[in-house]
Amino acid sequence: MGTVHARSLDPMPMHGPELGVQADDIEAPEIEQEPKQEVLENKNVVVQRVHIDGLGRTKEDLLTYEIAEVFRARNLIDVMRKSHEARQKLLRLGIFRKVEVVIDTSRGEDALPNGLDVTFEVTELRRMTGSYNTMVGNNEGSMVMGLKLPNVFGRAEKLTFQFSYGTKETSYGLSFFKPQPGNFERNISVNIYKVTGQFPWSSLRETDRGVSAELGFPVWKTSQTLKWEGVWRELGCLARTASFAVRGESGHSLKSSLSHAMVIDTRNSSILPRKGGLLKIHQELAGFTGGDASFLKEDFEIQLNKSLFWDSVLSASLWGGLLLPIGDKPTSIADRFYLGGPTSIRGFSMYSMGPQSEGDYLGGEAYWAGGLHLYTPLPFRPGRGGFGDLFRTHFFLNAGNLCNLNYGEGPRAHLQKLAECIRWSYGLGIVLRLGNIARLELNYCIPMGVQSGDRICDGVQFGAGIRFL
């Protein structure tokens, strides 16, 4: 959760980046250029054999793709570099706990004088790993159990099951992930899930039961995802006092949608990056493949980061989205966009702006939001080089708008509507980076351009999330 566009309950993150070691956490060891090695660099060598020790379930044909490059090395430095790359590739498969590389001169009868043997000593992950934790949040406590089978069939396939049993809601998800051998970025995944969410800002409760199939592949510098999703959505009122507009949306619907996402990410880290940019474009067509919901949804996200003096970073982001209903049926409350809160336009309460009825926010069919941040290290830099580096101070300026578009007025009228009554806010706060996946914020916010019906959070606001404006 925590996405501005998606009331759609994302299934639990069953695949994707693993929480432990991240690729960009591992700094590639610089290969030291000592005078002695300069001689070696020029010496031709031949990699004669590559051994992989410690294989159990893993099929060898999968690994030959990953280590093939090592055979192409022509000198010692090359061998070292390529072995290092192969090691990284092996680790990325997510099936080994440990990979060590040993380079030695060839032995045996057919050994060449300049022949080398490279041995990868690997330790496989266990056949099944489990996790158990408790979570508290959203006025609810829950117990989350996870079961993971890395490398089910020996070719880096991953089967994940997650079950969350809460005081109010129960959710589960089963996911199967298979990469193409030798090309980890090209992969397919299939998910089955049931997720229940409560959205107090809309007095709405949503239960999604769904199936999805996803194909991920890289094209040039982008990563592309094609997805089909079939979701049975059940909406209901959270309380008897819910507004009649929300009550009117109650009931069952079936969404079958095809979606495409394209991401270019050149940032050095997804949380508190120092440099680089992000471009994300997502489009979804529902109703074409059946179901009750018919719409076309487009949204994008842009982020640019630039390092300035004294370790400070200037970051600018822009989000926008449009939801077009197809046919005469109006859009569902579950598909519309929501804006506001500590992860988007700070100074407003969570998803509490725009169209509403009796205090329940109904979401909008178009939105834009922009943010400008200046991140600096903590004043006087306490804990420098350690714990203190997880913190940043930031000054921010957020602005955006969310509204419904009356189709038929023409594009000019739509743009004018989005430019009217802009909500904006500014302030400053402290950001804490949690691993490489989430961040916490404590801000002092001053909301401006507040429209009647918007709920504001003037002063101190706390935020936690994965995706931030």
Added chain:
Amino acid sequence: MSLAADAFVSQMAAAEPWPENATLYQPLKEDQILLSDCASSLAVQAYLRMCGLPVQVVCKANAEYMSPSGKIPFIHVSNQVVSELGPIVQFTKAKGHSLSDGLDDVQRAEMKAYMELVNNMLLTAELYIQWCDDATAAEISRPRYSSPYSWPLSIILAYHKQWEVRKKMNAIGWGGKTLDQVYEDVSQCCQALSQRLGTQPFFFNKQPTELDALVFGHLFTILTTRLTSSELAERIKSYSNLLSFCRRIEQSYFEEKNS
């Protein structure tokens, strides 16, 4: 409905008079609504007409899920939502409209007993025939119930509803009954009602009460709805005073308003 909710509704209701724009929600009349829901909805409509309270009937495919109790029908009056006949009677009473004020305590207890009889016998029999009789379930109930949804949701929802009703039937001991036994129960219920009514125009003499609305809702709907077998309607047709009772209420509360 719980006591606390009852108290809440009454308290809220007393504040304002009956508005002009009150609405009653029920499933789609042509393609979706089932006998039991139609009967309950008609009973509430008859009750409100007897009270002289205007209400506009709105058909919504998701009416069942919009209802706070999950039952059909429900009314939306100013900003309040009340479902089913019992709570609606309470609600109108709090607003100063009642049909049973003229009754004494004994009569009121008798009226409640007969209303329970109708709910326990007629309504349960309707549900049994709709969902537990395989022919009716396959030919009428499941296709109609699921008509607003697309495949495969339509199948899931229809069978889920059937499973729920059958579970309830088992819980109240109707699971093992045969269709004939159910028809026999309906006959007995009708006989009791017929005897109570006798030659009076309404169950409690000259004035209609919520019992009249409830009986009318069920009997009229059974008489006018085509099912796989006409046996249910035939059972009622053998009580002539109930038939004329239905015709009388239809004429005095429905036809004159339409013309």
